[in-house]
Amino acid sequence: MKKVILILISILLLILDNSVMPFLSIYGAFPSLLFTFAVLYSIINGAEDALFIGVVSGLLQDIFFSGGMGINALTNMVICLIAAYVGNGVFKKKKLIPVSTVFGATIVKHIAVFCIFYFLHYKVRLNNILIVAIYNSVIAFVAYKFVLMLSNVENVSSKWRFK
Incomplete structure (x- = not known):
């Protein structure tokens, strides 16, 4: 049931990404709610869930991505696994590391897609x-x-530390 709920949330975020977010653009740039959710979820829940949400979010993004099927699935999967590794060693109730990880993951994803x-x-x-x-x-x-x-x-880990 958990995976079905994740898929439904991902579909809802994809719809919002492609229908509402372009109207909130700044200099032609708008956020990806689905990617942000996938990274945050990966940080909190670990590698197994990160693999699932990374592939699901990537495949959903690939539906609206012209030029190459599977590119978002691959990049999201790898980035979510890295985010899960980062999340293994941090205190989950603090926002600094997760927000910083989303910032870095966004840059890494765009550079990876650019390189591909x-x-x-x-x-x-x-x-x-x-x-x-x-x-x-x-x-x-x-x-x-x-x-x-x-x-x-x-x-939930009680200390700020990286393994």
Whole structure:
């Protein structure tokens, strides 16, 4: 049931990403609610759930991504697994590391997609990458508490540390 709920939330966020978020753009850049949710969920829930949400969110994003099926699935999966590793060693009730991770993950994802498309001889622009990363971080700051409540994790680390 948990996975069905995750898929339904992901579909809802995808719809919002493609229908509402473009109207909230700043200099042509708008956040990805689905990607932000996937990274935050991965930080909180660990590698197994990160793998699932990474692939699901990536495949859903690939539906609306012209040029290459599977690119978002691959990049989201890898980034969510890295986020899960970061989340293993942090105190989950604090927002600093999760928000910073979303910022970094957004930049890494855009650069990874750019590199993949560069080798496939597609033209992709990176001019709004910093605005998107900041925008995703602001969304992460607001949404983190809700994702934490959704996850309802009882095994919360008590110290700020990395393994």
